[in-house]
Amino acid sequence: MRLVDEVSGDMIIGLPPSVSAAMAMELLEPRLLSRGIVVDSICLAVDPSALEDQMWDSRTLWQAGLSSVRGDDRTSGEFLVHEIAYADTALLVEGLFAHLFEAQAPGCQSGGELFQRGTQLLGHLGPHLKVLHPERDIILGSHLAAAARRRAAAGNPCVDSTGHAAQESRSSAVENDFTTVELRAARPLHPARLLDAMHHMAEGCIWLRGTLWIANSPSLKMVFGGAGPFVWIEARGLWKTETARTHIALTSDSNNAPELTEMLRQCELTDAEMLQSTEMFEDVLKLGDLA
Known part of the structure; x- marks a missing residue:
């Protein structure tokens, strides 16, 4: 100073x-x-x-x-x-x-x-x-x-405006080993199915990040992060004026975009589950401790 x-x-x-x-x-x-x-x-x-x-x-x-x-x-x-x-x-x-x-x-x-x-x-x-x-x-x-x-x-x-990490001439000399896959979900996510999916998403993923809309705490904005071997979830207050959403991106040299897309889709609530009370979903992610 x-x-x-x-x-x-x-x-x-x-x-x-x-x-x-x-x-x-x-x-x-x-x-x-x-x-x-x-x-x-x-x-x-x-x-x-x-x-x-x-x-x-x-x-x-x-x-x-x-x-x-x-x-x-x-x-x-x-x-x-x-x-x-x-x-x-x-x-x-x-x-x-x-x-x-x-x-x-x-x-x-x-x-x-x-x-x-x-x-x-x-x-x-x-x-x-x-x-x-x-x-x-x-x-x-x-x-x-x-x-x-x-x-x-x-x-x-x-991610950039196209939804993919920028790849300019600086990396044109090598084969495109790394990819970044961007995923979105329009419905809240079932906590138990999400927990299972997170293990698969994180495997081999060098960086993952984004927001999660989870069914048993739909008013809470949950942040999903991971760098190398560590993955974490943290609460960032209420959604308030923001539109509740799941929007995540995963960077890896082994991404399978169709498989990851389907994995997240399977986490979304079904029509029948959308009608259930939030109390019907077990808090397997311990979100209550983060609120």
Whole structure:
């Protein structure tokens, strides 16, 4: 904060691992705006060759040595999806492993198989991102605070206007291994059938996210999330003026879109179930504990 007050002209503020850009902006933005300073871009440096492994890492940030806060129980996958959503620009970099063990890690260098695969995955995790290659001209994306907060909000499926993760020329050199499938349901979901379906949906899914409309708590907006090996459901208040809906997206290298679509359709209430009281549905997801 002291440096912000003392420095004049353009500034580049670097954040250490595990420090959220959104949290930093919450602290800095009022001070910056009072001085007439505008944040042009939020840029995230990413080693694509390590991205998939980081998404699947089951350790907390504390256990992985990425946070100095002992109680920080976020996984790297949870942290990354939030940072990717909040950022507007991603700068692709080669990690230390690619340079220290070049002979043992040929796929980790720029243009290598792992580097290309990770770049493609990044396109699905952040379809909005302006992706920069260091060897090319660097033109940053633009930070729009409201849009960044909306993308990073829990339950946002983060898909582009076509309903698919953006796939631009940055991933055209490799076969399309990853896909993002977007699913919607028009009726409330049966909690027991949903619980069973969630196990199948999460299997092999590197990132899943969205909102759920569940029959035994129809007024509650439930958020569905998962990064790597962890899946969670949390309540986000009442639907209020929002239209209650189930809208989820799943990113994986093994998606079967027709199978996933049918799986969700089977979770919807039947005509007979739509007439039943909400008390008739067993709370197998323990939503009562989340309300």
